[in-house]
Amino acid sequence: MNEIKNLKLLAAKIRLDVLEMLMHRGYGHLGGSMSIVELFAVLYGKHLNVDPKNPNKEDRDMVVLSKGHAGPAWYSALAEMGYFPKEVLLTLNDGGTILPSHPDRNLTPGVDATTGSLGQGTSIAAGIATGQKFKGKNAYTYLIVGDGELNEGQCWEAFMYISQKKLNNCIVIIDDNKRQLDGYTKDIINHYDLKTKMESFGFKTVRVDGSDVKAIDSAITELKAVKDQAVCIVLDTIKGQGIKYFEDMFSNHSVKFNNESINQAADEAVEKLKAYIAKEEA
Amino acid sequence: MFKLVENRNEKGEQLSIVFCQTVSELMNDDEKLVFIDSDLASPSGSSLIEKAHPDRFINVGIAEANMVGVASGLSIEGFKPFIHSFAPFASRRVFDQIYLSGAYAKTTINVYGSDPGFAVGPNGGTHTSFEDVALYRTIPNAIIVDPADVTQLKCAVRQAASEEGIKYIRINRKAVRNVYEPGSKFVFGKGTVVKEGSDVLVITSGQILSDALDAAEELETKGVSVEVLDMYTIKPLDVDLILSEVEGKKAVVTFENHSIIGGLGSAVAEVLAENNVNVLFKRHGVTDRFGQVGTADFLQVEYNLTSKDLVKTIESLL
Numbered sequence: 001m002n003e004i005k006n007l008k009l010l011a012a013k014i015r016l017d018v019l020e021m022l023m024h025r026g027y028g029h030l031g032g033s034m035s036i037v038e039l040f041a042v043l044y045g046k047h048l049n050v051d052p053k054n055p056n057k058e059d060r061d062m063v064v065l066s067k068g069h070a071g072p073a074w075y076s077a078l079a080e081m082g083y084f085p086k087e088v089l090l091t092l093n094d095g096g097t098i099l100p101s102h103p104d105r106n107l108t109p110g111v112d113a114t115t116g117s118l119g120q121g122t123s124i125a126a127g128i129a130t131g132q133k134f135k136g137k138n139a140y141t142y143l144i145v146g147d148g149e150l151n152e153g154q155c156w157e158a159f160m161y162i163s164q165k166k167l168n169n170c171i172v173i174i175d176d177n178k179r180q181l182d183g184y185t186k187d188i189i190n191h192y193d194l195k196t197k198m199e200s201f202g203f204k205t206v207r208v209d210g211s212d213v214k215a216i217d218s219a220i221t222e223l224k225a226v227k228d229q230a231v232c233i234v235l236d237t238i239k240g241q242g243i244k245y246f247e248d249m250f251s252n253h254s255v256k257f258n259n260e261s262i263n264q265a266a267d268e269a270v271e272k273l274k275a276y277i278a279k280e281e282a
Numbered sequence: 283m284f285k286l287v288e289n290r291n292e293k294g295e296q297l298s299i300v301f302c303q304t305v306s307e308l309m310n311d312d313e314k315l316v317f318i319d320s321d322l323a324s325p326s327g328s329s330l331i332e333k334a335h336p337d338r339f340i341n342v343g344i345a346e347a348n349m350v351g352v353a354s355g356l357s358i359e360g361f362k363p364f365i366h367s368f369a370p371f372a373s374r375r376v377f378d379q380i381y382l383s384g385a386y387a388k389t390t391i392n393v394y395g396s397d398p399g400f401a402v403g404p405n406g407g408t409h410t411s412f413e414d415v416a417l418y419r420t421i422p423n424a425i426i427v428d429p430a431d432v433t434q435l436k437c438a439v440r441q442a443a444s445e446e447g448i449k450y451i452r453i454n455r456k457a458v459r460n461v462y463e464p465g466s467k468f469v470f471g472k473g474t475v476v477k478e479g480s481d482v483l484v485i486t487s488g489q490i491l492s493d494a495l496d497a498a499e500e501l502e503t504k505g506v507s508v509e510v511l512d513m514y515t516i517k518p519l520d521v522d523l524i525l526s527e528v529e530g531k532k533a534v535v536t537f538e539n540h541s542i543i544g545g546l547g548s549a550v551a552e553v554l555a556e557n558n559v560n561v562l563f564k565r566h567g568v569t570d571r572f573g574q575v576g577t578a579d580f581l582q583v584e585y586n587l588t589s590k591d592l593v594k595t596i597e598s599l600l
Binding site (some may be wrong): 116 | 316337338340342343345347348349350351352353354355356357358359360361378379382383387388410
């Protein structure tokens, strides 16, 4: 029980960090960052074999954020884990920062793959997982890919490869937040039922509520035990997840904090998250 | 250090086999080396690697973009991958993947691009690359190697396997004429003066080095002294060698199995212009055209890449 409470608390901290860093910057990729906050809380709060003091430790699990525009969510999780001081979050997108809009393995401690050109992270994760197998490591690669990103053909090349090579150590997580930059995925490029689709590609697939840390935790635990088959979690999420105002905002891919209504909603969300965190930590 | 063969009309072994045999030998001692092919293991020669090292051979199927990404991921895990596809698919088709998952991410990928330029033969226009060098030249820190023969190819593969970063090695899969004796040594970034001369400087690379030497010999009989420079790597370009050898020459001609837009000719033109070298200059290569079907011999004639064509160009300048 405590474990779930702690994961929820970590999620709240990550959500608050994301909001504050984007508010400080005045703009940013809010929608797709918020939808994977609970996922990052479960990964860093429980499952990942990593050491923030030794980011390059040889047997570590790796994370590939193929939907690279959600970097702010990852950076917040890394800061919460102590990879770098939380103040650094406010340097997002500054010239010379270690936190560029899209993740860069050569700049940020804890980031192992450079992503941002959508689709490419899927293959990189497949390669890392192949390398882990070649070395006989007992390590996992967590590939986080967006539902809109699945428009990119390279994702399906990578999925076919991951399935063919039975890379059960590459845990594919699709953030099904149902929206892409220009609108709803069903209106732009409909991916139809992702669970059925991934199963037809040979993946053992589970679909879980992406706002429920307990459900995410159970799904990861279940899939880590799978042998000789590729595995996939379809994460049922909401773009802008966790803050009603932003969930309801139609165009929330990149949000500009430039009017009273938005700023008021953001301020209220900050207060609410801070109050929740204070209560839980008391 | 290099030594020229006595008989330049003799062909060496099939280059595809030389490439893959050399990689396979290196894999015996270096467990970090991996080879990835894209449903072309038979044409590329890499089926011999699959046989010798099945545990470090990957066939990704017909999926070149994924191949580059998988190579990038393997590099992140500490491996040193070689990948293969036909030259247009190892350059044009995967440009963004090589650029970002490869060079920008500072990973190590050794690219074997086969049958560039007229070497494509009957695979025709869809499989032709007259622009692969131009594309790779724009990628920061990428190394572009255009080996002339078996000896140079072996050197290229060995150096590529030992260094980090993106290397693009373009070769004809078939046998080409020998230029260098076994044991000759070449390093990335250094060109070679293969033949001395005083009137004209020809700068070339790849298998048509043999044709350039033929042209130089023919012109000698007509009283024109031609120096031939082999630019083993088009990037990094041996700028110092170009500037030292151009001194005293009446004309400079670049000769390339590639479009004259963006390749060796463009690279040399930039050096001459930026160093205020006042000399007659001509880029001899494929003009602004697409590829087409035909035998390699037919295509070499069709795109004016024979020694006779080069002789005509040089004579027209003087």
